[in-house]
Amino acid sequence: KQEVTQIPAALSVPEGENLVLNCSFTDSAIYNLQWFRQDPGKGLTSLLLIQSSQREQTSGRLNASLDKSSGRSTLYIAASQPGDSATYLCAVIGYSSWGKLQFGAGTQVVVTP
Amino acid sequence: DAEITQSPRHKITETGRQVTLACHQTWNHNNMFWYRQDLGHGLRLIHYSYGVQDTNKGEVSDGYSVSRSNTEDLPLTLESAASSQTSVYFCASSESLRRDGVDTQYFGPGTRLTVL
Numbered sequence: 194k195q196e197v198t199q200i201p202a203a204l205s206v207p208e209g210e211n212l213v214l215n216c217s218f219t220d221s222a223i224y225n226l227q228w229f230r231q232d233p234g235k236g237l238t239s240l241l242l243i244q245s246s247q248r249e250q251t252s253g254r255l256n257a258s259l260d261k262s263s264g265r266s267t268l269y270i271a272a273s274q275p276g277d278s279a280t281y282l283c284a285v286i287g288y289s290s291w292g293k294l295q296f297g298a299g300t301q302v303v304v305t306p
Numbered sequence: 307d308a309e310i311t312q313s314p315r316h317k318i319t320e321t322g323r324q325v326t327l328a329c330h331q332t333w334n335h336n337n338m339f340w341y342r343q344d345l346g347h348g349l350r351l352i353h354y355s356y357g358v359q360d361t362n363k364g365e366v367s368d369g370y371s372v373s374r375s376n377t378e379d380l381p382l383t384l385e386s387a388a389s390s391q392t393s394v395y396f397c398a399s400s401e402s403l404r405r406d407g408v409d410t411q412y413f414g415p416g417t418r419l420t421v422l
């Protein structure tokens with residue numbers, strides 16, 4: 194059974210510092226991995242999707258890497274801003290899950306001015 | 307603009323009562339999903355549907371049911387609410403049926419349910 198883990202559960206950094214968020218998964222038979230952002234009282238917003246054949250994806254200040262063989266993904270957020278404060282979740286879609294997302298518990302990020 | 311809405315946004319009910327949470331999307335998406343989110347567990351899939359009249363059980367389906375009579379709506383029913391079902395519930399939709407799930411899922415704002 195696939196298990197997705199995000200460590201740490203919470204993180205606080207001063208504004209301007211780079212953020213590094215980790216995601217690990219136990220079964221490497223995945224089609225893709227996605228990173229989502231969740232703001233308090235709101236739904237999830239997709240940030241980046243990395244196909245299993247890709248090593249990384251970039252969007253603005255966000256960069257996500259994927260090492261399928263070791264079961265790890267890292268989300269980098271450059272030059273963090275207070276507006277980056279949110280919970281970040283990763284999710285994978287495995288070969289056997291037929292398009293269904295399997296989520297980690299998330300990392301709650303606070304960026305202090 | 308297309309969107310996905312959930313109602314109510316907050317609900318307090320008593321143990322044993324039947325509760326229905328509404329989900330409505332205007333994306334005209336085939337796929338719809340219900341998740342619950344609990345502290346330390348992330349989102350877990352309750353039920354999902356790949357089209358009208360199609361429903362499937364997810365990871366944590368006990369005590370829940372869904373029905374899909376049209377493309378836009380997938381209501382979630384708690385047959386007899388239990389305190390263990392206190393949670394935040396999210397509905398999501400995606401466009402097409404692809405095994406690799408590359409189509410983005412769009413999420414509603416969530417319903418916070420408290421069962422006393």
